[in-house]
Structure formats: structure tokens, C-alpha cells
Amino acid sequence: MSSKRAYVSPLREQAAAQTRALILQRAAELFADRGYGRVTVADIAAAAGVASKTVFASVGSKGDILDRIVGQGVVASGYEQAMRQVLALRTPEAVLEALARGTRVGNEGQFTVHEAIRKALPVHEDGEVLWERATAAYRDALRTAARHLHTLAPPPSYPVEETADLLWFWFGPTGWRTLVVENGWSWDRAEDFLRRTAAATLC
Known part of the structure; x- marks a missing residue:
């Protein structure tokens, strides 16, 4: 006897994916702004414009939401x-410039996620594990x-691990x-300073 497979509407799947993405986006913003411990599922639902039961059905509990944000x-x-681009560079100065630029782009783009996790550390039972996973x-x-820098000339005067x-x-x-949030530097200024400081020490 042949069994009928349930029909899955592509439009419904697309709508569900969009709802899930919106919930995660709003949750990350709230966690980063207020702190994980001060945000409820009801808060997330209100920010996403959905019912609390939709949040649970789409993503899960508040802990599940943070886990997905990290992922x-x-x-x-x-x-x-x-890193493929960095490993193709042949001078220490070029490597450090690429690291400064690349990590700036990453931190600027992932700022909300990093803040959401950081503010969850004191209250989330798996906060340290999530931070380790994220970084x-x-x-x-x-x-x-660092290992690549030690293949170039001149190599850093410090051991590889240092x-x-x-x-x-x-x-x-x-x-x-520290520079951008705690001291109010622009991302451009921080990038330039970190690059110059690294180059002065390692090159």
C-alpha cells in the first residue's frame, strides 16, 4: 500500500523561514540592548510582531533562541x-593590515551578536560555552x-603562541x-590604531 506524502507549500515554508529570521533578529537586538536576563519571550514576540506561541513554535525557548543566534x-x-586571503600575503605589514580590516568588518557586522552573548554571560547557565563556541x-x-607571520621576513620576535x-x-x-564601545572611537580610528600598534610591535 502506497503512503501519501504530506504536501508542503513552498510559500508557507518561505513565510515560516522569514518569520524565524525576524524573530532571531529582534531577539538579538533586544539581548544586545537590554541584556539576556531582562528580555522575555513576550518581549521578543512583541518586537517581531507575532504571538508568543509563534516564537516557541518557530524557534523554541529563550535559550534556544540565543543558541541559534550564536549559530x-x-x-x-x-x-x-x-584567512585564505591572509595566507596569500607575503609581507608582515600586508598581513596585519588585512587582519585589522578583516576583524573590523567581522566585529562591526557581528556586533549585535557579540553584545547579545556578552550580556548573557552573567545569567545564562551555558553563557561561557556559547561565547567559546562563538569565538x-x-x-x-x-x-x-600568527604561524603565517613566522614564515615571513622579518618574523616576529615573539614565539608563535605569544x-x-x-x-x-x-x-x-x-x-x-574597548575602543569603540567603551571609549567611543570610530571603527575607522580603531582599525588604524590597532593596525599601527600591531605593526610597531611585530614588524
Whole structure:
């Protein structure tokens, strides 16, 4: 006996995907603005213009929402493509310039996601795990860049691991946030300063 497969409307699937994307976008904005602990599912629903039950049906609980936001951020980071470009460069100055530009674009583009996770750290039971997940590929990319710098002339005067630590200090999310958010620098000014500081130390 043949079984009939349920018909799935492409338009309905598209509408559901758009609703889910909107919920995640609004949730990330609220988490970044108010802090994860101060946002309810009802708040997210209101911001997205849907019912609370739609949020649960489409994405899940508040914890599920943050988990998806992190996942989206990892996918959107583009670290692999950026690192292919960095590894093709043959001078330390060019590498550091590319790192300054690339991490600036990444941090500026992922700012809301980073803030959402950062503000969840004190209250989310898996906050540290989410932050590690969100930044693991980022940190690995800078370690790869450090190893590449040591194949060029002149190589940094620091060991590879210390070079990686310094790249994370300058070009990791905390460095960007310190200058742009906490001190009110423009992204352009921060990019120029971090590039020059890294070059003065490593080149």
C-alpha cells in the first residue's frame, strides 16, 4: 500500500523561514540592548510582531533562541575565506593590515551578536560555552595568522603562541569593544590604531 506524502507549500515554508529570521533578529537586538536576563519571550514576540506561541513554535525557548543566534553568527563570520586571503600575503605589514580590516568588518557586522552573548554571560547557565563556541573559529584564525607571520621576513620576535596571544589582544572582540564601545572611537580610528600598534610591535 502506497503512503501519501504530506504536501508542503513552498510559500508557507518561505513565510515560516522569514518569520524565524525576524524573530532571531529582534531577539538579538533586544539581548544586545537590554541584556539576556531582562528580555522575555513576550518581549521578543512583541518586537517581531507575532504571538508568543509563534516564537516557541518557530524557534523554541529563550535559550534556544540565543543558541541559534550564536549559530548564525558562526556561519556568517566568513573566517575561512578571510584567512585564505591572509595566507596569500607575503609581507608582515600586508598581513596585519588585512587582519585589522578583516576583524573590523567581522566585529562591526557581528556586533549585535557579540553584545547579545556578552550580556548573557552573567545569567545564562551555558553563557561561557556559547561565547567559546562563538569565538573558537575566530581565535583559531588568529593562531593561523600568527604561524603565517613566522614564515615571513622579518618574523616576529615573539614565539608563535605569544604572537597569537597578541593578535587576539589587538584584533579579538574585546579589543574592538574597548575602543569603540567603551571609549567611543570610530571603527575607522580603531582599525588604524590597532593596525599601527600591531605593526610597531611585530614588524
